[in-house]
Amino acid sequence: MDYSATLIPVESSAIRAIGYAGSTLTVAFHTGRVYDHPNVPWSIFADFLRASSKGAFYNRRIRGRYP
Helix, strand or coil, X not given: CCCCCCCEXXXXXXXXXXXXXXXXXXXXXXXXXXXXXXXXXXXXXXXXXXXXXHHHHHHHHHCCCCC
């Protein structure tokens, strides 16, 4: 079974796109780096999509919490 995330483009100066599949959050940055964060609750992904500042949300709620 393929759990690779379909990436959704987002409005952000730092983040190009985000995706979610099989409880793994994928974050693609404009720098070209792509990070997978396992065991992220769906609610965090949904909040991330709605956040007015994707970079601030990532730094505050995801980075370092879901290695």
